[in-house]
Amino acid sequence: MTKYDVVVVGAGIIGIAVCDELAKRGFKVVVVEKNPKIAEETTEGNSGIIHGGFDPTPGKLNAKLNLVGRKLYEEKWFKELDFPWxxxxxxxxxxxxxxxxxxxxxxxxxxxxxxxxxxxxxxxxxxxxxxxxxxxxxxxxxxxxxxxYIVDPVLLTYALWNRAKANKAELFLNHQVTKIKESKTDFLVTCKNLDQEVTFTCKKVINAAGHYADEIAKMIKAQDFNLxxxxxxxxxxxxxxxxxxxxxxxxxxxxxxxxxxxxxxxxxxxxxxxxxxxxxxxxxxxxxxxxxxxxxxxxxxxxxxxxxxxxxxxxxxxxxxxxxQETDDFVIRYAKHNQNFINIAGIKSPGLTAAPAIALQVADMIDRTRKGEK
Known part of the structure; x- marks a missing residue:
């Protein structure tokens, strides 16, 4: 059984962006996705607008990450990645x-x-x-x-995945997470693939499952939000x-x-x-x-x-x-009882704009726990 540093649950723009950033930093990362293609849900049904940042409520996390994310598009993603914009x-x-x-x-x-x-x-x-x-x-x-700006969010997600794959990230499609078991040092993430069960062993889990993030969090009693x-x-x-x-x-x-x-x-x-x-x-x-x-x-x-x-x-x-439901804001935080599990949930608009900023924030959170920092 292959052991990974990180399992990312969900292959939308957020999950793939996080995977890309972690793979660049040398983590052994795998993404598991229940659909037959990446970017099939919220990402595909997106307007494709990179927002300037005037709309979010000041002081909220989504307002901060909108501005940071938009600047990262301008400084990095537009220059580094091949996608329509x-x-x-x-x-x-x-x-x-x-x-x-x-x-x-x-x-x-x-x-x-x-x-x-x-x-x-x-x-x-x-x-x-x-x-x-x-x-x-x-x-x-x-x-x-x-x-x-305007972008094609699906082709952007594929561009990010191609870079992550070049950095040795792995992707398993048609793999629906059915169970997560945690121990003091590892997680066992079990997925259903057709009629088979496949289990991944990892040190850390990133929950980027979109509308299903609450269900994934519930598997280890880490659901402290409602969607x-x-x-x-x-x-x-x-x-x-x-x-x-x-x-x-x-x-x-x-x-x-x-x-x-x-x-x-x-x-x-x-x-x-x-x-x-x-x-x-x-x-x-x-x-x-x-x-x-x-x-x-x-x-x-x-x-x-x-x-x-x-x-x-x-x-x-x-x-x-x-x-x-509680905050009308992004949820990006460690599980209260286990810092090796991170929830990314409630990523409504401006989630596409904030994606590069979310990826950096989550990768930094992973880095901190790897170094034993709080």
Whole structure:
């Protein structure tokens, strides 16, 4: 039986990013994933936006890691990895006086989160329409953020995996964790693969299982968080609709349910419209699409750009955000009774943006326990 330094549970962007960072540091790492491919769940159902960092609540971990993560994309991942990405500024548009107040609050929130004043600007109606002539003519104003990007999150995950594999990391697909047994020095991680049981021995476990992180944590009585789910359905429009949009990710004002509906370019030339915000979806249904919500998405898309032909649909897709019920923030911490087990849970937006920062933080946590530090 091969013995590993670390078993990572989950091969989404977070699990693979952590694996990549640990493999670079010389750890013997294996990732186990229940699906037949990597990046099949929350990562695949992601809008692909690298956020500037003006939206998260100041002081929360996700606000800090948004900013750090975005800078790591700029300084490292965009330069080191081969995957599709583009520099695309974002606009949060106000369609009323009340929404204008919300946009102004986002500006000051961004400054509090650490963005530079040069990265943010409140635009007048004229300035907005000069940037995006097809935008809803009732637009009052907008927040411009010049430090956002779009990426293909699935191809990014594969790029990270290719680098991790080059550093001798291993990956086992179709391996669903069914049991974790801990001793004073090791873990035995048992997986179901078809009709067989496969057991991995390791010194440390990283729980990056997305919507299933609570179930993995429960296996060693390390679940000190509760997760809920919020599904978001998207409509991907034909490339012909790209002519209606110059080069911005356009948001409606955010709500308590998320960052707000967007019309956004995709790296492959399509246009993304959505998402919805649906509560209490079963874990097994987080990637399902539901045609009764299509009209809602189309209506909101036309609210942003009235000339958008929302009937020219290339694909419907959906994703879901795992949300920590207690804090509405990222959970990145050691199990209370065992520092060799780390939970990464509740990684909702801006999880994609924060991924490189999360990977560094978790790898540092592993390093500290390896050196016997607290």
């Amino acid at each position: 583009q520099k695309v500024d974002s606009l949060v548009i106000a369609l009323s006086e009340k929404e204008k107040e919300a946009v102004e609050k986002l500006y000051y929130r961004g400054i509090e989160n650490g963005l530079q004043p040069s990265e943010l600007k409140i635009l007048t109606q004229k300035e907005v329409r000069n940037l995006e002539p097809n935008i809803n003519p009732i637009v009052d104003s907008a927040l411009l953020c010049t430090s956002s 809920i789910r919020r599904r978001g359905q998207y409509c991907i429009l034909e490339k012909t609709e790209a002519q209606t949009l110059k080069n911005h990710v356009i948001f409606l004002v955010p709500t308590i349910y998320g960052k707000g509906v967007i019309v956004a370019p995709m790296p492959d030339g399509h246009i993304l419209v959505g998402p919805t915000a649906e509560e209490n979806i079963a874990k097994a249904d987080t990637r399902l699409v539901d045609f009764k919500h299509l009209k809602i998405i189309q209506k909101l898309g036309k609210k942003i750009i009235p000339s958008l032909n929302v009937e020219r649909i290339s694909k419907l897709t959906s994703g879901s955000r795992p949300i920590c």
